[in-house]
C-alpha cells in the first residue's frame with residue numbers, strides 16, 4: 400500500500416503542477432535592448448530585473464556577458480540571432496553548430512534559454528534577407544536536435560505589423576502576398592515545432608501617425624474608449640492592441656494556420672518624444688504598460704479569442720541613447736541608465752486602480768439592446784449569426800424548448816442575442832450596432848421565464864456554463880482553472896484514500 404500511496408502522492412503533485420502551470424495567466428517579460436553607451440553592467444541589470452520580480456527577458460543577440468549574468472537567476476531568456484548573421488547561419492550548418500557550442504551550450508541550462516529568435520523584423524530590414532531566414536531557422540533546429548535541445552528551446556522569428564498588407568478591420572487582416580515565398584515555409588516550420596508566431600506591436604505609432612482617426616483612449620486601453628466595431632464579425636474592439644493581435648490572428652486563419660499561438664515580442668510606449676510627438680509622455684507610457692500588464696495577467700484574451708493566454712514582452716528596459724531616428728526612439732525605457740525608474744509599474748497586474756478612469760466599465764444601468772423591427776430579415780439573420788458565432792454569446796436560451804425560444808421569430812431571437820452581446824461588450828452604442836439592426840431601449844425586454852441579461856447581471860437564464868465572453872463579471876482565470884481541475888484532483892485523492 401505505501402507504494403500505491405506514494406504513487407498517488409506523485410500523481411497529486413503532478414496534477415498540482417499541471418494546475419499551477421495552466422493557471423499562470425499570460426506572461427509578461429521585458430526587452431533588454433543595449434543600443435546605448437551608458438548602461439549598467441549586465442550583472443547590475445540582472446539585479447535590477449530581479450528586484451522587479453521580472454521572470455522573462457528578451458535580448459537581441461547572444462552576448463556572452465549578458466547570458467552569463469542570467470545564470471541561476473530563474474529568469475527565462477529569449478536570445479536572438481541578428482539579421483546580420485542570417486547569411487552565415489543559412490549557408491553552413493557548421494557555422495550554426497559552432498555558434499551553439501560556443502555561445503549557448505557552455506551557459507545552458509544554468510541560464511534558462513527558452514527561445515531563440517532567428518532574425519528580427521526582416522521585412523523592415525534595409526537589406527533583403529528574407530530568403531535566408533527559414534534556412535537559418537532550420538539549421539538552428541538541426542543544431543539543437545543534435546544535442547537534444549530541440550524540445551527545450553523554441554525557435555521562431557519576430558515580425559513587425561508591416562508584414563500585413565491590411566490590418567483593419569481585424570477580420571480583414573492579411574499578410575502581404577509579396578512575403579509569401581518565405582512566410583509559407585516559416586509558418587509550416589512553426590506549426591511543425593509548436594512554436595509561436597512572434598510579432599512586435601505598437602499602437603503608439605498608429606496613434607501618432609493618425610491622431611485624428613485613433614483616439615488616445617483606444618490606444619491606451621482606457622475603459623472610456625468608445626470602441627470600434629468590426630463590421631464583418633460584429634466584434635467590438637475597445638483597445639487597439641487587441642485589434643492588432645486579432646488582425647494577425649485573422650491573417651493566420653486566412654492561410655489556414657489559425658492554431659499557431661501569437662506571441663507579442665515587443666510592445667510599449669515612449670516616455671518622451673519630439674515636440675510633435677504629443678502622445679509620448681511619462682503618464683501615457685505608464686498608463687499603456689499598466690493596462691497592458693493587467694490585460695495580459697487577467698487572460699482577457701482578444702475579442703476573437705476571449706480568455707486566450709497571451710505572452711507579451713514590454714519594450715524596453717532602458718532608454719537607449721544610441722538609437723537613431725526621432726526623439727521618442729531613444730525613450731522607450733522603464734528605467735534610466737542610472738537605474739532610476741522613469742515611472743513605476745505594477746508587474747503583478749493585480750492593482751485595482753484604473754489609472755485613466757477609476758474604472759466604470761458598465762454604465763448601462765437600465766439599457767438593453769434589441770432587434771429593430773424595421774430592417775431586412777437578412778440583416779437580422781446576419782446579426783444573429785455574428786452574435787452567436789464570433790460574438791461568443793450563449794444562445795442556448797433561444798433553442799427549442801428553452802425559455803426564450805417562444806415566440807419563434809427572427810426578431811425575438813435576434814433581440815435576445817443582440818442584447819447578450821451588448822451587455823457583454825461594454826453596453827455602448829457600438830455594441831448595439833449590428834449594421835443598423837440593433838436598437839437601444841430603456842425598457843426591459845424580459846418576459847415570462849425569458850430573462851434578458853442586464854448590466855452587471857450574471858449572464859443567462861440557463862444553468863449552462865457561461866460563455867468565455869468579455870464580461871467583467873466572469874470568473875477569474877484562476878477560478879476557471881480550479882473549477883476545471885479540482886474534480887480531477889479530488890478523485891485522485893479519493894482513490895488514494897480507498
Ligand SMILES: *[C@@H]1O[C@H](CO)[C@@H](O)[C@H](O)[C@H]1NC(C)=O
Pocket residue numbers: 527528529530580
Ligand atoms: C528578396 O529576395 C527574394 C529572393 O532573393 C526575392 O524573391 C524577393 O522578391 C525579394 N524581396 C524584395 C522585397 O526585394
Ligand SMILES: *[C@@H]1O[C@H](CO)[C@@H](O)[C@H](O)[C@H]1NC(C)=O
Pocket residue numbers: 563564565575576577578
Ligand atoms: C507589400 O510588400 C511590398 C514589398 O515590401 C511593398 O512594396 C508593398 O507596398 C506592400 N504592400 C502593401 C499593401 O503593404
Ligand SMILES: *[C@@H]1O[C@H](CO)[C@@H](O)[C@H](O)[C@H]1NC(C)=O
Pocket residue numbers: 608609610611612
Ligand atoms: C483617417 O481615416 C480615413 C478613412 O478611413 C482615411 O481616409 C484618412 O486618410 C485617415 N487619416 C489619417 C490621418 O490617417
Ligand SMILES: *[C@@H]1O[C@H](CO)[C@@H](O)[C@H](O)[C@H]1NC(C)=O
Pocket residue numbers: 693694697699751875
Ligand atoms: C483583472 O481582474 C481583476 C480581478 O478579477 C479585476 O479586478 C480587474 O478589474 C481586471 N482588470 C482588467 C483590466 O480587466
Ligand SMILES: *[C@@H]1O[C@H](CO)[C@@H](O)[C@H](O)[C@H]1NC(C)=O
Pocket residue numbers: 756757758759762
Ligand atoms: C461611474 O458612473 C457613475 C454613473 O454614471 C458616475 O456617477 C460616477 O462618477 C462614475 N465613476 C467614475 C469613477 O467615473
Ligand SMILES: *[C@@H]1O[C@H](CO)[C@@H](O)[C@H](O)[C@H]1NC(C)=O
Pocket residue numbers: 764765
Ligand atoms: C440603476 O438601477 C437601479 C435599479 O433599477 C436603481 O436603483 C439605481 O438608482 C440606478 N442607478 C443609476 C445611476 O441610474
Ligand SMILES: *[C@@H]1O[C@H](CO)[C@@H](O)[C@H](O)[C@H]1NC(C)=O
Pocket residue numbers: 771773
Ligand atoms: C423605419 O424605417 C423608416 C425608413 O427607413 C424610418 O423612416 C423610420 O424612422 C424607421 N422606424 C423605426 C422605428 O426605426
Ligand SMILES: *[C@@H]1O[C@H](CO)[C@@H](O)[C@H](O)[C@H]1NC(C)=O
Pocket residue numbers: 860861862
Ligand atoms: C437551474 O437550477 C435550479 C436549481 O439548481 C433549478 O431549480 C432550475 O430548474 C434550473 N434551470 C434550468 C433552466 O435548468
